[in-house]
Amino acid sequence: MEIFKSVIQVLNVLSALVVIVLVLLQHGKGADMGAAFGGGSAGSLFGATGSANFLSRATAVGATIFFCTLLALVKIDTNVVATSGGGVMSDVVKTAPATTSGQVPAVPVDQGKQNSIPD
Template sequence: MIIALVILHVLVAVFLVGVVLIQQGKSADLAAAFGGQGSQTAFGPRGAANLLTRMTTYSAIIFMLTSVGLTILLSRASDRSVLSGHTPTQQQQSAPKK
């Protein structure tokens, strides 16, 4: 279960990075106001923005859910704390030498 969730988490992370990099910035609307509307868009100027925005939102939600799920599963799988292997050592204070 944990391995499948890790694989899904990595795939969603890579997909999320790709979708975010494909999106145009908000300043692209300013260029369109002066006649610089791009004809290279596959979905039209509005369709791509809505599709990419939805894909970003869904992939971000899945990424957060898999992060929380991995945290819960890994904490239950190992019943020890991060500091459980640490043994406290007593520091001996010696008197300052003159």
Template sequence: MEQIILIVHLLIALAIIALIMLQQGKGADAGASFGAGASQTVFGSAGSSNALTRATAWLVVLFFATSFGLALLATQKTQVVDDLDLFIPEAEEGVAPALDSDVPVVDNTSPSMEPTDNEVPEL
């Protein structure tokens, strides 16, 4: 079901792009008012603004509906983190965690900076 909605969503998006590219801008109306080829248009002298605008509006409504449907399907597929069967121990207050023997311990003492015979400080 999700794949079908996704394919329809993609086709509607491409159709919206095509219809928007076919529409004329507002500046084209000035040339059409003086008779610049208006009699040779496919949609007549009235222009194609009504048909293309209505088709674009309907495709936008369908695009919104498929977007909403895909969002609903996505939220139904999500799982709660508690359902992953992860064991998280509870921390006790005031008790320091025990150090493992594999973890190295950093020595807090600083190296002596007094020069020795070979001028290399000791660690």
């Protein structure tokens, strides 16, 4: 199981690097205007319009691989234990112990008169 997890981690890192490189290789929407006025980037390796389609599709494939490997790592690392009625904080929150007598302590009668303003 650890070998399988390691392979998925390597694929996850490689796909993240591929997505980063592909995003940095793509030109922005404003780069076409510079090419129209004599910029040298119009004649790229993939052609004027072919590079956008190739790079955007390769980025989509890389991102899909990245998210699939990420979800696989989460599924592998999550140890789900079936508990009845338990939530996220079920192990942390403890209930207060019940009082043994069940009686409420008596409040002095003249406590309310101490805070009153004299006439």
